[in-house]
Amino acid sequence: MVTSEQVARMAGVSRATVSRALNGSPRVSAEARKRIQEAIISLGYEPDVVAQSLVRQRSRTIALCLFYGDQKSTVFSSFGETQHYFYLDLLRDVEQEIAAARYDLLLPSSPYAAKNYIRSLQMRHVAGILAIAMNPADERVKALLEAEIPTVFIDSLSQGRNSTYVTSDNLDGSRQATEHLIQLGHQRIVTLISGTDGPIGSARLTGYRQALQQAGLPVDEQLVYASGWNTEEAYQTTLTLLQERQPRDFTAIVAGSDLMAIGVLRALHQHGLHVPGDVSVVGFDDVDLCRYTEPPLTTIRQDRSAMVQGAIQRLISMIESEDEHDAPVLSPIIIPTQLITRASTGSAALPE
Amino acid sequence: MVTSEQVARMAGVSRATVSRALNGSPRVSAEARKRIQEAIISLGYEPDVVAQSLVRQRSRTIALCLFYGDQKSTVFSSFGETQHYFYLDLLRDVEQEIAAARYDLLLPSSPYAAKNYIRSLQMRHVAGILAIAMNPADERVKALLEAEIPTVFIDSLSQGRNSTYVTSDNLDGSRQATEHLIQLGHQRIVTLISGTDGPIGSARLTGYRQALQQAGLPVDEQLVYASGWNTEEAYQTTLTLLQERQPRDFTAIVAGSDLMAIGVLRALHQHGLHVPGDVSVVGFDDVDLCRYTEPPLTTIRQDRSAMVQGAIQRLISMIESEDEHDAPVLSPIIIPTQLITRASTGSAALPE
DNA sequence: CTGAAAGCGCTTACAG
DNA sequence: CTGAAAGCGCTTACAG
The missing domain is CATH 3.40.50.2300 (Response regulator)
Incomplete structure (x- = not known):
């Protein structure tokens, strides 16, 4: 293995100077720096990161x-x-x-x-x-x-x-999603939301409420459906929702995430409901998949x-x-x- | 930071002995070992893996x-x-x-x-x-x-x-796939294959040929379609295939991978062909997705x-x-x- | 079974 | 600007 020792010898300097040159210290003469560079290249030297980590007490x-x-x-x-x-x-x-x-x-x-x-x-x-x-x-x-x-x-x-x-x-995203639906004329908007005991879910729920309030619409807590974050649970929850409610009792759904929205779409489709003809759906995240759902999903982009x-x-x-x-x-x-x-x-x- | 030095002091031994105990050397007395264990626990000692890597010249x-x-x-x-x-x-x-x-x-x-x-x-x-x-x-x-x-x-x-x-x-897998089709009565079997210049693709192609030969069926090189490994290319190639060939000119397709098979299914579906009624399809890999394709995909499992x-x-x-x-x-x-x-x-x- | 010593390959005050 | 020396925390012949 090539060590800084060998580089030092070849360049006619000490290991300390090699180390300084390597770490960009200003306290190295131009000539020394040049000779060291040449030695490094000709020997194919690469510093031992483990040794560096030990002495610096930190690895890269x-x-x-x-x-x-x-x-x-x-x-x-x-x-x-x-x-x-x-x-x-x-x-x-x-x-x-x-x-x-x-x-x-x-x-x-x-x-x-x-x-x-x-x-x-x-x-x-x-x-x-x-x-x-x-x-x-x-x-x-x-x-x-x-x-x-x-x-x-x-x-x-x-x-x-x-x-x-x-x-x-998350709050503003969810607010935008809901506001978008309100601007399209929706008034009875369901939200399928998850993890409202956590920061993400609760922020999104708050955004939903805020949009309704700002538009002067009533917040009907019956329209808030709790679900898990995964597609399957969202699908099941939507099925339940569709059993409980009359078709025209709501016209839009704000889903807690895109993957949840996919479950929502599947359930609606299965019930013969048309999106967005009968029900509008908004997701959250803007994962790649959104482009390929049927229909392609309106969503809130998180800037990854x-x-x-x-x-x-x-x-x-x-x-x-x-x-x-x-x-x-x-x-x-x-x-x-x-x-x-x-x-x-x-x-x-x-x-x- | 707790070092082996401190463990040694507390246990009343040298660092060398601590090291031996730690690395399961038999050359440590039971009493010493016990005292060292206790010291380790009471101090919450964890060896410095970076220092170990340096001296052993190898990390875990x-x-x-x-x-x-x-x-x-x-x-x-x-x-x-x-x-x-x-x-x-x-x-x-x-x-x-x-x-x-x-x-x-x-x-x-x-x-x-x-x-x-x-x-x-x-x-x-x-x-x-x-x-x-x-x-x-x-x-x-x-x-x-x-x-x-x-x-x-x-x-x-x-x-x-x-x-x-x-x-x-891969060879035997592809052979099994083809044999399976032959046993179902198929004789004109297309293969959609990729990377035949590499080990995987060429082995799979060989397996396909071998199954036909073993069954005494002719190998029609016209039925071998080259494609890329991805879904999109497989889809496109199948579209081409469907333009070139009469419906009954082939009755089954061996795809080079499951993701390719998904492209095949899409193209067949789009042409109004029924799987497996009109055409049977076999994949390769057995990725999780196979269960969810329409219809669920017969495939060759690679034991990951x-x-x-x-x-x-x-x-x-x-x-x-x-x-x-x-x-x-x-x-x-x-x-x-x-x-x-x-x-x-x-x-x-x-x-x- | 155990310890003192050397060494892994580097960096960094310190002194010049 | 440069070098000799100490040290990072461990392991491992070596000697006992």
Whole structure:
């Protein structure tokens, strides 16, 4: 293996100088720098990142930690589970952003709980943590909040001494969705909503209410249907809804997510109801699938790139500010959402 | 941070003894071992894996390297690209198996090519590499074959001094698929096949031919249609096929993969042809989606768990045999495939 | 069975 | 601008 020792010898300098040159220190003469560069190239030298991590007490690695409800599940294990579809979509950007920042992505194998969980991450000298906590009650999440390691959460509104979060403007998104329907003449608007005990679901529910109130429409709590985040449950809930209600008793549905909307569409279709002729449907997220539903789904776009860019940027600034004893910026980032109009929404059917 | 020094002091032994106890050396007295255990627990000690990696010159990390055609693409970037669907499905098992073996999974950010690519992996002291090379011509793949790092490829028939591979019995699978159709009375069987210049595609094509020959049926090369691995291309190719051929000129289609079969089904459906009434269709892979196609797809199952288990097992035995100067087992693993009969195949329509 | 010492490959005050 | 030295936290011959 080629070490800095060999580079130093070839360039006729000490290892200290090689190290300085490598790390862009200004305290290296132009000639020395040049000779070192040449030696590095001719020897094909690459610094040993493990040794660097040891002495710096930090590696160029960011751990990706997902906490589903289930303790045992892993990052990839939720492939195909519709309730997590959006986050998996997000990982694409995560990987790219982290690579662009020249960090590695680590998926830690962690059979640990709470206290030891953090310690095991510390012992890997991860520089930072990107966490997606579907289940904020997980004790590992709480441990993370008290840890020294810079952490950015996505969608869990969790802040700590060394952690912050990024999320979409869920409230405003849901408000836009509902407002869009109101502008199309809808008045009796059902919402199929999930996780109202969590930050995402409750914000979306509030947005729905707000839009109605702003339009001076009554908020009928009977029109709020609780469901799970996945397609199947949304499908079942819609079936129930269709049994309970007369056709013209409502003319539109705001779904809690796109994958839920897909279940809604299926149930409506099965009951012979036409979208948007009989019922308009709006989703949330704007996952790729929206384009291919029948009909293509009007939805609220969450700006995944902006979310991930924001998260990684914050994370890296937290990591690097530690070095310089700056106060790191810990304010959360809220990313704007945007209505994407496709074919699943239309004018309210006129009352007969 | 708690170090082995502190554990040693508390237990009244030297760091060397702590290290031995930790690594299960037999050369530690029962009493010492006990005191060390207690100290570890009471201090909440966790060894520094970075320091361990440095001195052992190896970390407990396995790198996951995917090589798509495109140099720039990353692991997650192929989400939603139908031609890679099977491999993404595979990653679920990869993550679990690696975690079960108590290794971490690293997704290296590698803007390097060839020579430096290997070196950067070496400098991370990865223990082994799991590689999926859709594009075996990638120069990084060649470099990997000559590297010191133990490597297991999935589906690229690449062996080197420190590498081997695992793959399904693609030939036999395709043979089974075709045989199944023959037993149902089909004689004019089209195959829609991809990548016949690669190991997977060519094995599947050979299996198709073999089944026909074994049944004493003629092999009509006109019935072999080349396509891409993705749904869209398979769809287009089937459209072409349907323009070229009379309805009864063929009664069954063997698709190169499930995702291709989905394109085939769509094209047949669009032409008003009934499956399996008019045409029987067989896929390959048995991805989760097969259950939800209309009709549910008869296919050849690749045993993903067995593939991944085999791969990880081989990899770990390669990693660990190095230590003991055993000759590592480098023979490839071929996993049997199995016909799964669902509803897309049926008796051949009788000639009128 | 145990400990003192050397060493893994790097970085970073410190002194010049 | 540069080098000698100490040190990051561990493991492993070596000697006893």
